[in-house]
Amino acid sequence: MSKPGQYPEALHHIIACFSRLPGIGRRTAERLAIAIMSWPEEHLADFGTALCELRQRVHPCAICGNFTETPTCAICQDETRQRGLLCVVEHASQVMALENSACFHGLYHVLGGKLSPLSGKGPDDLRLAELQERLRQQPITELIIATSPDVEGEATAHFIANMLADLPITISRIAAGVPVGSDLNFADAATLAMALQGRRQID
Amino acid sequence: MNCFIGRNGQGKTNLLEAVYYLSLLRSFRTSRLADLISWKKNGFVLSGQARDSAGRPVDLAVSQGLERKLLINHNPVYRASDFINQFVCVTFIPQDLELIQGDALLRRRFMDIAISQSSPGFLRHLQAYGNALKSRNAMLRNLDKYPRTMITAYDCQMIREGIAVELARKEFARDINQSLEEKSVSLLTAERRLEVRYLSRLSNLLQCSDDDPDQLEATYRQGLEKSYERDCRYGYTAIGPHRADLSCILDGNLLNRYGSQGECRIASLALRFACLDIIRRRRGDDDVTLIVDDVFGELDAFHRRHFFAELTHGSQVLLACTAIPPELGRPDRLYNVSAGTLSSPQEKHEEE
Ligand SMILES: [Zn+2]
Numbered sequence: 001m002s003k004p005g006q007y008p009e010a011l012h013h014i015i016a017c018f019s020r021l022p023g024i025g026r027r028t029a030e031r032l033a034i035a036i037m038s039w040p041e042e043h044l045a046d047f048g049t050a051l052c053e054l055r056q057r058v059h060p061c062a063i064c065g066n067f068t069e070t071p072t073c074a075i076c077q078d079e080t081r082q083r084g085l086l087c088v089v090e091h092a093s094q095v096m097a098l099e100n101s102a103c104f105h106g107l108y109h110v111l112g113g114k115l116s117p118l119s120g121k122g123p124d125d126l127r128l129a130e131l132q133e134r135l136r137q138q139p140i141t142e143l144i145i146a147t148s149p150d151v152e153g154e155a156t157a158h159f160i161a162n163m164l165a166d167l168p169i170t171i172s173r174i175a176a177g178v179p180v181g182s183d184l185n186f187a188d189a190a191t192l193a194m195a196l197q198g199r200r201q202i203d
Numbered sequence: 204m205n206c207f208i209g210r211n212g213q214g215k216t217n218l219l220e221a222v223y224y225l226s227l228l229r230s231f232r233t234s235r236l237a238d239l240i241s242w243k244k245n246g247f248v249l250s251g252q253a254r255d256s257a258g259r260p261v262d263l264a265v266s267q268g269l270e271r272k273l274l275i276n277h278n279p280v281y282r283a284s285d286f287i288n289q290f291v292c293v294t295f296i297p298q299d300l301e302l303i304q305g306d307a308l309l310r311r312r313f314m315d316i317a318i319s320q321s322s323p324g325f326l327r328h329l330q331a332y333g334n335a336l337k338s339r340n341a342m343l344r345n346l347d348k349y350p351r352t353m354i355t356a357y358d359c360q361m362i363r364e365g366i367a368v369e370l371a372r373k374e375f376a377r378d379i380n381q382s383l384e385e386k387s388v389s390l391l392t393a394e395r396r397l398e399v400r401y402l403s404r405l406s407n408l409l410q411c412s413d414d415d416p417d418q419l420e421a422t423y424r425q426g427l428e429k430s431y432e433r434d435c436r437y438g439y440t441a442i443g444p445h446r447a448d449l450s451c452i453l454d455g456n457l458l459n460r461y462g463s464q465g466e467c468r469i470a471s472l473a474l475r476f477a478c479l480d481i482i483r484r485r486r487g488d489d490d491v492t493l494i495v496d497d498v499f500g501e502l503d504a505f506h507r508r509h510f511f512a513e514l515t516h517g518s519q520v521l522l523a524c525t526a527i528p529p530e531l532g533r534p535d536r537l538y539n540v541s542a543g544t545l546s547s548p549q550e551k552h553e554e555e
Contacts, residue, residue: 025270115353117341118334122348151334151360159356 011037060092063134065110065127067092075099075108082106084141088131088160090114090148098146106144109134114147114156126156128163135167146174204515205548206531207523209540215523218540219296219494222521225251225263226292226492227316228273228283236267245269253290256488261289284326291320291486293479295514296496299471303458307448314372314449317478321485325371332364336445344438361443362423366416368444369405375481376401376449382477396454397470403447468501476513495522504530 007015011033018029036044060066061073068074075081075095085106089095095108111126134140145160147153161171207215220230220239230239240247246268253261263286264274273280280286301309319326339357342349380398408426409419423442427434430441451458451470458470483489493514499507508530514520527534539546 115356117338117345117349117353117357123350123353124348151331151338151357151364154360155335155338155353155356158359159353162352162356 060110060112064095064108065092065112065130066095066108080105084139085144086134086140086142087144087146089146090153090156094146106142107140111147111156114152115159116152123159128160131160132163135164135169140169142170142172144172144174204520204522204534205536205538206527206534207521207538207540207545208525208527209523210525213540214543215540216496217543218545219294219496219521219523221249222251222492223292223294223494224249225253225265226290227287228265231294231296231298231494240267254490255289256486256490263289284330287326288320290490290492291482292492292494293320293475293482294494294496295472295475295498296494297498299475299498300464300468302471302474303451303462303467310449311445311447313474313478314375317482318371318375321482322371325368328364328367328371332361332368332444335361335364336440336443339440340438343434343440346435358424358427361440362420362427365405365443366409366419366423369403369409369447372444372447372449373401373406378481379474379477382480383473386477386480397473398452399474400450400452401447402450403444405442405444405447408442465501468498469506472498472510479518489518491518493518493520493522495520497524499524499528 006012014033014036015026015029018024018032019026021029024032036047039047057069058067059069061068061071061076063072063076066073066075070077082105086109087098087104087106088109088111089098090111090113092110095110098104098108109127109131111128111131113121113126115121115123115126135143143160143164145157147156157173161173164171207218209215216232220232223229223231224239233239246266248264248266250262250264253263255261262274262276264277265286266272273283273286275286275289302313315325315329319329335357339354339361342354342357376399383397383399405423405426408422426442427440434440451462451474453462453466453470456462458467462470479491479493482491495514499510502510507528511528511531514522522531522534523540527537536548536550538548
């Protein structure tokens with residue numbers, strides 16, 4: 001039973017679900033939910049199944065942390081990539097951004113965030129041990145750290161550079177081509193290419 | 204010169220506050236959002252038209268409900284730093300007395316607002332510093348989770364941003380003194396000498412590093428190193444621009460300790476004028492909106508005359524008072540404010 005002036009329970013539930021998404025306010029959530037109401041049955045079923053299966057099918061790549069449906073991702077399996085060059089990013093979505101720019105041909109390592117005491121993230125919450133393990137086992141000679149250009153991203157880059165200071169690898173930071181405060185997800189291909197070319201070594 | 208006349212409690216200050224809010228997204232009266240919202244309301248909407256330095260109109264709008272929305276010329280803007288300072292305001296308000304007599308926090312805020320109004324890059328450094336500091340303190344309070352190496356990594360950011368903030372504030376203090384001296388703001392009679400001094404342990408430390416960036420960083424790092432154990436004990440960073448103060452000195456004496464109420468009032472006005480001078484010079488633009496809320500009530504006729512003479516030097520002035528003081532002369536436009544509404548303006552008639 002729903003009270004007058006309120007959506008029926010099931011619709012209300014869907015609105016609440018949409019509201020949890022980033023950048024979606026109450027009003028937009030309502031619009032989305034009502035739009036879905038008018039979908040044909042098979043589209044709804046398709047959407048539902050896709051949501052249910054999402055986490056069963058897509059998981060992090062065992063090597064780099066990128067999204068994949070196979071044990072390791074297509075990039076890690078690709079024999080034509082430069083295996084000595086590793087780009088460290090915060091999120092798997094940033095791998096997509098860099099891949100779409102087609103300016104990087106090495107391998108990736110996804111940290112799963114950045115060091116951020118204000119959100120309770122310390123070194124153990126990122127895939128840093130995995131990174132060290134990779135550097136021990138694989139013939140990597142150069143590391144590019146592409147964390148975001150804000151305080152947390154810079155601190156994370158510094159932390160990684162210090163952590164790996166004893167290893168015989170070149171460590172550089174993606175250049176300032178990426179506008180301050182923005183992140184890789186929203187940078188265009190030309191900007192990314194410039195940022196990658198203009199990388200600077202971390203002291 | 205626009206004059207708003209009305210009895211107390213009729214909404215004059217609210218009007219000035221609204222203009223200020225469109226410029227800086229903050230109030231000069233309160234830092235609590237709830238204080239800005241009418242009783243039993245959920246938010247407010249504010250809009251206005253300013254002119255940019257080329258004289259083009261800029262439409263500004265803020266709506267504050269559950270979240271804040273900002274519009275410039277009807278286009279959404281997502282960061283406060285992109286919205287503020289479309290036009291620049293300098294205030295002369297009763298609370299300015301606190302600049303001299305109140306907490307150091309108010310003087311740091313005074314410096315930071317004035318610098319961000321005159322130097323576009325400053326706000327970013329200030330915000331980044333604040334973020335690095337908060338992060339560092341959070342780590343100091345949870346040393347089981349955060350290793351020293353992570354604190355060190357944050358220190359690098361804090362040092363870089365801290366130096367930028369510190370140098371900008373020192374330069375600002377220098378400029379204030381230069382302005383006070385050169386313009387010898389006529390509010391202060393010639394034989395009185397007002398100056399400010401930027402006080403900070405960090406600046407004392409950095410003094411010996413003669414502005415070589417690497418040297419500055421190294422000295423700052425040593426300072427943090429030295430107080431690290433103490434910082435851990437207190438869960439708080441002891442050194443940095445967040446601990447600074449700006450002391451005001453009249454004829455060699457600390458004003459907050461030895462100044463009379465009248466001297467403090469005049470000094471606070473003189474600081475605002477110096478600030479205005481700096482903002483104009485750095486922006487290369489005289490167009491600053493002056494917000495004046497009944498600060499001249501306690502001045503004598505001599506100081507009042509000089510205050511109005513300084514005010515009318517080429518800016519848009521929004522002045523609120525209960526009655527027009529004789530020293531002001533006739534304002535260009537006069538509005539009556541009553542029960543939150545504004546009368547239509549009475550224009551000044553050219554008599555000569
Ligand atoms: Zn992979």
